Amino acid sequence: MRKFETLLLLSPELAADAREALLTTLSGVVEREQGSMITADHWGMRDLAYPVRKQMRGYYVRLEYTAPGATVAELERIIRISDGIFKFVTVKLADAVEEVA
Template sequence: MKFIYETMYILRPDLNDEAIDAAIEKYQSLLRDNGAEIIETQHRGKRRLAYEITKHREGVYIQMNYTGDGSQIAGMERAMRISTEVIRYLTVKQEVPKVEEVEAVAAEA
């Protein structure tokens, strides 16, 4: 069964544009090679962090939305954990409303 997932990760701020693009492609291909389908990837740019992470005050935020059965996540997160370019990551499973709920909301409108 396929679910929708969202992974937000933060890359080191000192990476150049080519290194950022290579990192994005690396994690997308890890997912694709294991059967996930990329829906959307957003490069959210360099932002100030709420607190210092491994001596960094800024980071480059990347958001990936994709579908899969969940088995793809472990391999991608393992690659992120051992990578020197990723300073933080988080994956969440998106809640998909049931058809009945969508129809009930539409009927009320």
């Protein structure tokens, strides 16, 4: 198991319940692929340095999770086909994470 972090830039036009539904879906993907979600930090609405899809604001969310490497590919596939996600980036934080029993 590896530790990953995914930073999402969501549309400012998404309602709070739609945001939560989207994050629940992404958490479900991680857990379905034998991973575990560590934390989901809501950074909130921020101004952007340049327009993204004609928007000057965006809602940031940081997901931290442990999962096998193949899980990231599936998670990013779901992110790409989801509406409301402008941009994302995934970073590997650690190669091997000890699982707590």
